[in-house]
């Protein structure tokens with residue numbers, strides 16, 4: 001069986017590198033990367049495709065500007081996607097989840113070859129968790145949210161989701177839209193060889209006009225973006241090196257950073 | 261084995277300058293950088309001299325993210341409780357074409373990496389190169405460098421440009437250069453401290469956008485080879501201390517070198533400058549100070565060395581350079597490789613043009629002119645005796661005591677005779693002629 005998969009991939013500012021200054025995140029000079037949950041979705045796609053024995057995996061992303069997207073999306077290609085599709089259009093600036101979903105749905109329709117459409121359960125930065133469901137609705141496809149296990153079964157797909165006290169197993173025919181949680185898998189590390197190959201994989205770029213859209217509706221305005229500011233503890237350990245190390249480790253354990 | 265035309269090890273200024281040039285020539289080039297992004301691990305004091313490199317990649321410097329054009333240079337000799345500062349300002353320092361800019365590497369290197377990527381270079385962060393692959397070596401000869409091993413994969417290249425920075429571990433392991441010795445190395449500690457632009461301009465008496473560079477020598481390193489520095493950036497200052505490793509090892513008591521920076525910041529003349537600032541970045545890094553005598557052979561079969569990895573840096577006490585050498589060596593490496601590729605000869609003979617180009621450029625010329633400096637500055641009197649003596653003399657000139665004062669000339673003469681009229685000073689002066 002051949003299974004064509006589209007994985008919707010959002011690129012986010014590298015959260016580990018963001019500093020907080022005056023309660024606001026400093027985003028200047030922070031590189032963008034493929035979100036962690038999107039990597040789970042990509043890994044799920046690779047495993048499903050392997051199980052099916054063939055098919056094409058496309059990474060699809062929607063951005064307002066160029067934001068070095070051609071560089072960033074290579075991470076998805078290096079992980080194993082066969083092709084990338086970028087929808088880039090300044091008219092997407094400030095688009096809300098409905099707007100992004102409209103663009104994604106139109107792009108999936110234009111790609112055509114899609115049996116399974118995968119998403120992360122939310123994005124690392126804004127985490128609204130709406131986009132997967134909205135796209136499924138626009139396409140009129142069945143959707144499964146928060147899958148923690150996926151398998152091909154009976155020509156369709158079978159998914160497990162964690163409910164509070166039980167596990168729910170759902171089955172759906174293809175095409176289907178699925179959002180995955182991080183427990184679903186451990187995304188594979190990216191090898192140098194695959195990075196090299198990624199540079200040669202096809203990348204398609206569309207604008208909204210290419211999708212037959214001119215604007216995507218509702219505009220979003222960020223009113224404030226406040227972060228918790230954490231003060232450094234400034235603990236100094238004195239004494240012989242061994243004592244310092246012991247005291248340091250004890251302090252880390254006490255803070256719950258290690259050894260839980 | 262997968263292959264590319266050229267592999268660059270290290271996404272510092274040398275590696276990025278090489279990658280930019282190679283990609284512009286249409287070669288397939290891959291930069292491997294172990295940090296999270298280019299610039300993540302790179303430390304500099306502060307300031308990039310432009311005149312040596314302005315004509316190389318002229319299109320780049322118009323839009324480069326420089327911090328401030330340095331309009332004023334100061335050097336302070338620090339004695340015991342007294343210090344003397346020489347301040348030099350010139351309209352030409354920060355004129356239409358400023359001679360130097362302060363830079364922050366985290367920002368500058370990322371920008372440079374983007375520029376190289378726009379030209380088509382492949383920049384791979386988070387990728388540490390573990391080994392240079394060789395073929396046909398033995399008997400103390402390195403053989404031909406045929407590529408690299410990183411993250412378990414082997415990738416081949418016609419030429420590998422080793423721009424891994426000052427420690428040169430891959431190059432040493434492959435026998436392409438000697439390991440750096442303590443005598444030829446210094447250690448630098450630096451903090452980037454954020455302050456509002458207006459505060460910086462007030463504290464340093466600067467016009468908007470202009471910057472200051474300030475070096476300190478003497479008690480700041482407890483008389484050891486080295487010194488302190490303060491460079492003003494747009495909205496932060498770079499404050500650091502550099503100290504010679506050999507000088508440090510010679511101390512009777514072990515030196516906790518990182519404490520030197522804290523001590524420096526607490527000095528009465530520095531504390532008010534850093535007051536109220538937030539430390540945004542802390543770093544420590546080695547510096548090669550061996551000069552031309554320690555520059556290894558810069559090329560061989562299938563490889564070139566560039567930047568700090570080739571020992572291309574120069575500490576001449578009042579000026580510190582390395583970034584301009586790194587950019588220029590990367591530029592010449594790219595040109596040499598592009599020409600060698602076109603001629604189909606990336607062997608020793610084909611790559612020899614790289615070292616020739618560097619010999620004809622300021623890089624090896626300036627290092628040659630300064631050949632004697634690394635040995636001159638080993639003289640501890642430069643960091644111990646003179647900063648004290650100068651400050652003491654200057655202090656006496658400005659002192660009015662309770663007793664009737666002697667003539668000024670007499671005060672000066674007394675101080676000069678005490679601290680400067682000696683055989684040792686004559687010898688020191690004589691040695692300085694080679695600076």
Ligand SMILES: Cc1cc2nc3c(=O)[nH]c(=O)nc-3n(C[C@H](O)[C@H](O)[C@H](O)COP(=O)(O)OP(=O)(O)OC[C@H]3O[C@@H](n4cnc5c(N)ncnc54)[C@H](O)[C@@H]3O)c2cc1C
Nearest residue numbers: 270272273274294304305307389425448567568582583586
């Ligand atoms: C405290 C201090 C103050 C200085 N002040 C000045 C100054 O004011 N002006 C000036 O011009 N110069 C100054 N210098 C010198 C200048 O910073 C260096 O000469 C310059 O950074 C050299 O550039 P480079 O590209 O050769 O090396 P680097 O900038 O060190 O870059 C080397 C890169 O290689 C990477 N790397 C290393 N090993 C590997 C590996 N195995 N695999 C993958 N990547 C690897 C590193 O992560 C790094 O990004 C100063 C240096 C220091 C430490």
